[in-house]
Amino acid sequence: MAEEIVYADLNLQGESPCTGRPQPAHPAKSSHFPPWHRVALRISCAGNMVLLGALMALSIWASPLPEGCKLCPPNWQLHGDKCYWLSKESKTWNQSREDCSEKSSRLLILRGQEEKEFIRNVTEGIYSFWIGLRLTDSMRNWTWVDGSLFNQTRVLLAAPGAGSSCGVWKENKIRGEMCSTDVKWICQRDAVPL
Structure with a gap:
């Protein structure tokens, strides 16, 4: 004889056979x-x-950041691969050069027309700013602070009277000025690639 399997639905709501207490259908937040x-x-x-x-x-x-991202210190302005800092106070050329050196930079060296346009825009032609250009005493040549000679084929610089002369950027031009004069200055440094 074959065994029969019987299925049944049991409804156990109400009292529990073990405890005799009614059990909730769905325990609501009982923990x-x-x-x-x-x-x-x-x-x-x-x-x-x-x-x-x-x-x-x-x-x-x-x-990864997009290629070509550069970083400048706070209060410096980025242009191309260089950072620029403009002073708010005035000092002599030597004091300005020392200040730039303390900032791990140097006085501005202008290399191209695009850079000159940028400097023209940020200085607005109002004030004079020391740049890294000086008339050497021995050769009477205008020399940048990196030792390269200033190319006078496009710009003719005149030295003022007697004494040492240094370069200033004023009214969108480079001019000679007595190095002992107190003038604002521009520092320049390489931007840090990211």
Whole structure:
């Protein structure tokens, strides 16, 4: 004889056969865990959120930047691959050169028309600014602070009277001025590639 399998639906609502107490159909927020478990769960959720935020921040920070990104120190202006700083006070040419050196930079060396246009725009032609140009005593040549000679084929510089002469940028031109005069100055340094 073949055995028969019988299926039945049991409705156990109402009293429990073991306890004699009615059992709720769906336990509403009845907890079988101590209260500290809920605190631990909330703390772990908050910790996971913090870790997720940190992971997102690191993925953004560590992502490669577009090629050619450059960085300048605070209060410096970026143009091309150079950083420029304009003083607000006035000093002699030597004091200005020393200040630039303390800033790990040098007085401005103008190399091209695009750079001159940039300097013209940031200085607005209002003030004179020391640049890294000086008339050497021995050869009477205008020389940049990096030792290169100033090309006078396009610009003719006149030295003022007697004494040492240094270059200033004024009214969008380079002129000679007594190095002992107090003038604002422009420092220049290479931008840091990122």
